[in-house]
Amino acid sequence: MVTEQELQEIFNELDSDGDGKVNIDELISNKNQALYLSTLAETGNFNNLLTQYDSDSDGSLSFEELKTAVSAAGNLED
Numbered sequence: 069m070v071t072e073q074e075l076q077e078i079f080n081e082l083d084s085d086g087d088g089k090v091n092i093d094e095l096i097s098n099k100n101q102a103l104y105l106s107t108l109a110e111t112g113n114f115n116n117l118l119t120q121y122d123s124d125s126d127g128s129l130s131f132e133e134l135k136t137a138v139s140a141a142g143n144l145e146d
Contacts, residue, residue: 071145075138079131089128092118 070078082090082098095114121137122129129137138144 069143069145070138072135075135075144076131079134089126089130090134091128 079090082094084094084097092114095117117137118127118129121133121140123133123136124130135144
């Protein structure tokens with residue numbers, strides 16, 4: 069379980085190029101941080117994570133999309 073603030077910190081660490089989005093390469097290269105994200109990430113299935121939660125279909129996750137994924141997995145504290 070993470071708070072929204074902790075999730076923002078994780079997102080910032082995952083977003084290695086600082087573009088405000090997390091792509092598949094950033095997820096794979098930061099697997100330890102990504103494991104907090106959802107049950108899909110826990111299985112290493114980052115492509116499904118992107119497919120399911122990339123609402124604007126740009127091939128990456130914004131913070132809000134990531135927050136939705138973490139919340140759906142029951143890993144976000146209220």
